[in-house]
Amino acid sequence: MRPRQEQQHDFDQAIIDLARVTRVMAGGKRMRFRACVVLGDKAGRIGMGxxxxxxxxxxxxxxxxAARKNMISIHVAGGTIPHAVSMKFKAAKVLLKPAALGTGVIAGGAVRTVLILAGVENVVGKILGSNNKLNNVHATIRALESLRDEVPAHMQRQIDSHKKMVEGRKAERERILKEQTEREAQRAQKPGPRKPSSRSNKPRKMQESKNRKPEEQKSL
Incomplete structure (x- = not known):
């Protein structure tokens, strides 16, 4: 019987936490190392071990x-999550919100690492509870696992209103920029102010009075 060949997948790896732990036994203390690793293909699959x-x-x-064995698939629509989700694990609480195209991953700590490896390109994440790395990773993966393909009606309305607001602001910025460009073009086409001539612009009478002889001026 031939051994079953497992299909190999290319996953990106990130070490979340690496610590030295001590276990007290009958013969003394035993030193060991504990590692927390997250694997992801940046295409909707993520796992933690x-x-x-x-x-x-x-x-x-x-x-x-262990992370390969715990691999899960998540739903990513248009580079972001379909709806907002909040998940709690022990003392850690994580909030994830969908974001518009071009926003990027706005999150910190272990939450950012998990979102990037999962392939979520535009999302806003917030750590609301403990800063423990392991608990935050658990909470983030559970939040991603709980995502639904269909967005609830009230959430869809919020997403649509947010998109309209973003598009309106973008159109307003483009309009203002266009008006500024047109003004600058009009200013460039207008002729500049004339430079003052080197000749004197004094009245003709003053020029004539200067040209008169002193005797003529006295007689006047």
């Missing part, structure tokens, strides 16, 4: 294997 090992490389390898 945590493992311990005698050295760092062994812990990372075991955590990556």
């Amino acid at each position: 945590t493992a311990k090992g005698a050295d760092v490389q062994l812990a990372i390898s075991k955590a990556a294997s």
Whole structure:
């Protein structure tokens, strides 16, 4: 019987946390390393794994294997999530909101890493609870897993109104920029002010009075 060949996938890997842990046993303390690894293909698949090992490389390898086993698929529509979602895991709470095209990933910490590896290009994330990396990763992955393909009606109305507002602001900026460009073009076409001539612009009478002889001026 031939062994089953597993299909290999190319995943990007990120180490979320790496710590040294100690276990007290009868013979003394045993030092080990704990690693938390997240794998993703940037196309809607994401997984997380945590493992311990005698050295760092062994812990990372075991955590990556665990992440492959825990791989899930999420729904990404147009580079963003279909609707807003909030998820809590222990003391960590994460809020994710869809964003317009070109916004990018606005999030920090481990939440940003998970969203990038999952392939969500435009999203807004917020950590509302604990800053524990492992708990935030769990909360983010659970939030992504809970996404639904169909957006509820009230959320769809909010998304549509937000899109209209963004498009209106964009059109207003384009209109203002166009008006400024037209004004500058009109100013460039208008002839500039004439430079004052080197000749004196004094009245003709003053010129004549200067040209008169002193005797004529006295007689006047």
